[in-house]
Amino acid sequence: MTRGLFAGVADSTPDPILSLMDRHRRDPRQNKLDLGVGVYRDSEGQTPVMGAVKAAERRLFDSQDSKAYVGLAGDPAFLDAFTGLALGADVPRDRMARIATPGGTGAVRQGLELVRRTRPQARVWLPDPTWPNHTAIAEAVGCDWRLYAHAVPGATTLDGDRMLADLAGMAPGDLLVLHGCCHNPTGLDPSATMWAEIAALCLRTGAVPFVDLAYLGLGDGLHTDAAGLRHLAESLPEMMLAMSGSKNFGLYRERVGMLAVLAETADHANRVQGALNTLNRLSYTFPPDHGARVAQMVLDDADLRMMWEQELAAMRARLDLLRSGLADALEAQGSADLGIRHGRGLFARLPLGTDRIAALQETHGLYIVGDGRINIAGLRAPDLGRVAAGLAAALR
Numbered sequence: 001m002t003r004g005l006f007a008g009v010a011d012s013t014p015d016p017i018l019s020l021m022d023r024h025r026r027d028p029r030q031n032k033l034d035l036g037v038g039v040y041r042d043s044e045g046q047t048p049v050m051g052a053v054k055a056a057e058r059r060l061f062d063s064q065d066s067k068a069y070v071g072l073a074g075d076p077a078f079l080d081a082f083t084g085l086a087l088g089a090d091v092p093r094d095r096m097a098r099i100a101t102p103g104g105t106g107a108v109r110q111g112l113e114l115v116r117r118t119r120p121q122a123r124v125w126l127p128d129p130t131w132p133n134h135t136a137i138a139e140a141v142g143c144d145w146r147l148y149a150h151a152v153p154g155a156t157t158l159d160g161d162r163m164l165a166d167l168a169g170m171a172p173g174d175l176l177v178l179h180g181c182c183h184n185p186t187g188l189d190p191s192a193t194m195w196a197e198i199a200a201l202c203l204r205t206g207a208v209p210f211v212d213l214a215y216l217g218l219g220d221g222l223h224t225d226a227a228g229l230r231h232l233a234e235s236l237p238e239m240m241l242a243m244s245g246s247k248n249f250g251l252y253r254e255r256v257g258m259l260a261v262l263a264e265t266a267d268h269a270n271r272v273q274g275a276l277n278t279l280n281r282l283s284y285t286f287p288p289d290h291g292a293r294v295a296q297m298v299l300d301d302a303d304l305r306m307m308w309e310q311e312l313a314a315m316r317a318r319l320d321l322l323r324s325g326l327a328d329a330l331e332a333q334g335s336a337d338l339g340i341r342h343g344r345g346l347f348a349r350l351p352l353g354t355d356r357i358a359a360l361q362e363t364h365g366l367y368i369v370g371d372g373r374i375n376i377a378g379l380r381a382p383d384l385g386r387v388a389a390g391l392a393a394a395l396r
């Protein structure tokens with residue numbers, strides 16, 4: 001018997017989305033479509049560097065004269081720019097603590113770490129379904145987590161009644177994880193009325209919302225997409241926000257993210273800031289700076305910001321066009337809407353079993369994740385009829 005340290009390392013389950021990408025890459029068919037991985041794609045199927053980002057990177061290349069360490073919390077100008085983008089000017093900054101993190105994933109991780117260390121008995125409520133990494137991180141951190149109803153596959157709106165009924169069981173100090181906009185994987189978000197009901201429920205139960213904002217600007221626009229979480233920040237004593245710059249700045253591999261905590265008092269916020277700095281110190285000391293600085297330059301320069309907002313609007317318009325095109329094509333095939341037309345952001349989740357998903361891959365070259373999630377941006381307009389015919393047959 002081997003006594004090697006690493007002989008005891010357990011097998012890991014391969015990430016289903018990455019395995020799917022790999023199979024797609026190896027498929028020689030011309031008409032194959034990757035509807036799996038959650039990145040934005042243009043009409044050529046590319047995920048380009050945004051023009052405003054490229055321009056900021058050029059400026060940064062010319063002007064940066066040091067790569068010395070920044071600080072445990074990251075660049076304050078980036079934290080201010082990201083906070084302003086999500087929350088506007090009205091949320092009191094003296095009640096806030098913030099750190100830059102490696103992507104939205106880092107923010108989710110550090111947020112859950114903070115809560116587990118501060119109140120180990122807090123229960124973490126996650127939507128069913130949700131981004132699989134939410135459950136995986138909650139589990140890894142050692143949180144006591146459970147699911148609340150969000151929407152069944154193929155629904156055209158989220159199931160507000162069941163959601164509120166489940167959440168009525170929240171206790172003071174529990175954490176309510178919400179997708180800020182463009183829910184992954186369903187694309188179905190709360191209405192304004194529903195956000196108000198969620199805020200009232202948090203006030204009544206003493207639960208604290210943790211909003212994961214990974215797709216700001218890709219739903220109905222920067223302002224509308226942030227309205228729900230701004231309502232929470234303005235009406236509740238405490239909340240947390242995990243923000244990603246991966247999708248809306250196209251800065252995926254640079255790892256741009258922020259964790260923000262709104263505390264009841266400035267004194268609490270000061271202590272939370274110390275705890276967050278420590279969490280960064282224990283994980284990687286300093287968070288990545290390049291992408292954060294680029295995003296900040298784009299947000300704080302009037303010309304670059306205008307350019308970025310226009311590029312974001314074009315991404316949104318493409319998603320809208322593909323959504324209505326696919327919904328029309330499915331209807332022409334006698335299939336129901338399935339949340340595609342009115343869903344927001346990159347994703348919709350179709351009521352497809354694993355056998356149907358495998359058949360779509362084999363016969364139509366459509367690569368879809370095992371839970372039926374499709375990335376709308378992976379579609380190409382000329383393929384909509386063909387895709388709808390394949391999907392409609394699978395859905396029958």
Ligand SMILES: Cc1ncc(COP(=O)(O)O)c(C=O)c1O
Nearest residue numbers: 038103104105131184214244246
């Ligand atoms: C809901 C949600 N949260 C967070 C993230 C994290 O994004 P990143 O770590 O790439 O910034 C994603 C990305 O897929 C997501 O869908």
